[in-house]
Structure formats: structure tokens, C-alpha cells
Amino acid sequence: MGSSVPSIGQTWRAIRDRLDTAGIPMAALDARLLVRHVLGLDATGLILSESDPVPGGKVSDLESLVARRLAGEPVARILSVQEFYGLDFRLNPATLIPRPETEMLVDFSIEHLKSHPAPSVADLGTGTGCILLAVLANLPKASGVSVDISADALDQAQANAEALGLADRFGARHGSWFEPLGEEKFDLIVSNPPYIASATIETLEPGVKSFDPMAALDGGPDGLAPYRIISAQARAHLVRGGVLALEIGFDQGHMVNELLSSEGFCDIAIAKDLAGHDRMVTARVPK
Ligand SMILES: C[S@@+](CC[C@H](N)C(=O)[O-])C[C@H]1O[C@@H](n2cnc3c(N)ncnc32)[C@H](O)[C@@H]1O
Known part of the structure; x- marks a missing residue:
């Protein structure tokens, strides 16, 4: 039985697809920035953590930032x-x-x-x-x-x-x-x-x-x-x-x-x- 917890790689790509479907430009970049911010990863860290599970406590934090981006708030504003x-x-x-x-x-x-x-x-x-x-x-x-x-x-x-x-x-x-x-x-x-x-x-x-x-x-x-x-x-x-x-x-x-x-x-x-x-x-x- 495989784990049902999505990996970090699967997670940022799923967010990318949601942002893209909502017509948000630069969806892939924004998705990576949001995930990196919540998980405290730099660009290299995100690549190296591709297969790791998203820590349970971080899922709702990430979801609330994605909701703000979907509502039109720029990523720079979200990340300050x-x-x-x-x-x-x-x-x-x-x-x-x-x-x-x-x-x-x-x-x-x-x-x-x-x-x-x-x-x-x-x-x-x-x-x-x-x-x-x-x-x-x-x-x-x-x-x-x-x-x-x-x-x-x-x-x-x-x-x-x-x-x-x-x-x-x-x-x-x-x-x-x-x-x-x-x-x-x-x-x-x-x-x-x-x-x-x-x-x-x-x-x-x-x-x-x-x-x-x-x-x-x-x-x-x-x-x-x-x-x-x-x-x-x-x-x-x-x-x-x-x-x-x-x-x-x-x-x-x-x-x-x-x-x-x-x-x-x-x-x-x-x-x-x-x-x-x-x-x-x-x-x-x-x-
Ligand atoms: C278009 S923003 C530019 C901010 C920054 N220089 C930049 O390029 O990102 C204009 C700035 O002028 C400030 N501002 C507006 N009226 C002003 C005034 N009467 N005297 C001084 N600064 C003012 C605003 O608070 C704002 O920070």
C-alpha cells in the first residue's frame, strides 16, 4: 500500500494546475514560491525534497495561501x-x-x-x-x-x-x-x-x-x-x-x-x- 500523503513535488504541481485553471499567469512560478515559503525551502531545497511528503501541519497553511492567490492577491503581497x-x-x-x-x-x-x-x-x-x-x-x-x-x-x-x-x-x-x-x-x-x-x-x-x-x-x-x-x-x-x-x-x-x-x-x-x-x-x- 502506498502512502496517501502527496509528495512535495506532486503538491506544487497540483497547485500550479489550480492556479493555471483559474487563469493566473506565471502559475508554475507562483506555486513553487508558495510551497517554498510555507516549507521554508530555497529553490534547490524544493528540488531535493521532490519526493518527501508535505508535513501534515503545513497543509492548511499552504491551502490558505493558495486561496489568497486564487482571490487575486499577488504572490509578493502574500509573501511580503x-x-x-x-x-x-x-x-x-x-x-x-x-x-x-x-x-x-x-x-x-x-x-x-x-x-x-x-x-x-x-x-x-x-x-x-x-x-x-x-x-x-x-x-x-x-x-x-x-x-x-x-x-x-x-x-x-x-x-x-x-x-x-x-x-x-x-x-x-x-x-x-x-x-x-x-x-x-x-x-x-x-x-x-x-x-x-x-x-x-x-x-x-x-x-x-x-x-x-x-x-x-x-x-x-x-x-x-x-x-x-x-x-x-x-x-x-x-x-x-x-x-x-x-x-x-x-x-x-x-x-x-x-x-x-x-x-x-x-x-x-x-x-x-x-x-x-x-x-x-x-x-x-x-x-
Ligand atoms: C508609485 S509608489 C513608488 C514606491 C517606490 N519608489 C517604488 O518605485 O516601488 C509612490 C510612493 O510615493 C509616496 N507618496 C505619495 N504622496 C507623497 C507625497 N506627497 N510626498 C512623499 N511621498 C509620497 C507613496 O506613499 C508611495 O510610497
């Missing part, structure tokens, strides 16, 4: 962690799940600052701290401050800085945009602000509108409210020749370009993401 730029960022309910397209702000920042002897960076609307912390992890002489209006998000960014061993070059400032920065000036200001028009939020997929915090999404009536504030005030917080890099929505490049040029920025450039959508605007303060 998201990989970004090769680093793990812990999440809390006040933080946006870092998105892969935001990595292009990190690419740009590293490339722009790599020859600078000791660059300073401000990250406005930091969430998990992912942009600034990925920059600091790759530029050992850089330091920076993270600003967020959400004290809970900022607490998570601070915890992530500590977990990544970057806290000595990282500062957390609570408040709205430039308000907590006093007179400070930076070599680079980066921001991925909320940029969804308020009325559009209702139309977003459930995994976004129900599980990402509203303060991370809502960019006001036309989605441009944060860009108006940032473009009007950034020059006062950048050194001469300092640079601003902003993530934008796919249809906002033209308007953000206009805002920045009316504030006297030069070398304004719009860059596309890997999907071919306008995703980042960069601009420089004249020297």
Missing part, C-alpha cells in the same frame, strides 16, 4: 517580499510592490553617478526604498535620503536598508516631497511618484487596485499632480548640473517634458521601457 535589482525588499501594506520597469531608474542612476567621487541622491516617494537602496548597493561611495508621506512605508524602507547592510549611507525623512529636506541639495533626485489619474484607478486590475496602497497610485485628477510639485521645486534641491530622473506613465512623457522645460531644465530626454513604452524622463539643471 519582492526581488528588485537582484535584492530582496520586504513589503508592508503601506508599500508598493516594486515593479521591474522601475529598474531602469536604477540603471540610469548608476550609469550617471558611477564616476562621481561621493554622489548624493534623494528618492522621493521611496516606498520600500527599492530605487535608492539598489543604487547604494551598486555605488559604494554614494549616500542618500528617502522621503515618503507614509510613516509606515518609511519604516519599511529603513528596515530594508538595515537588512541590506546599507543603513550607514541611508537616511529616512518623513513628509511630503521636498518638505522634509530643508535646504539640502543633491547630485541626483529620483522619483517614481503616484501617477495614475484618480478616475482610472477603478479600472486597474484587482491585484493592483485592491492590494497596492492608494497613496502609491493616485496622482490626482490627471495623474500629473506630483510631477507639477516635483518639477517646480526640484531645482532648488539640485546642485548645478544636477539631474532629475522620473518614472512616468506611458502617455505622460509629453506633459512632463513641458513641465520640466517650463521650469528651466535642460537636456530633457524620454526613455522607453523594455515593452517599448515611454517610462522615464530625465533632465538636468543648467551648469
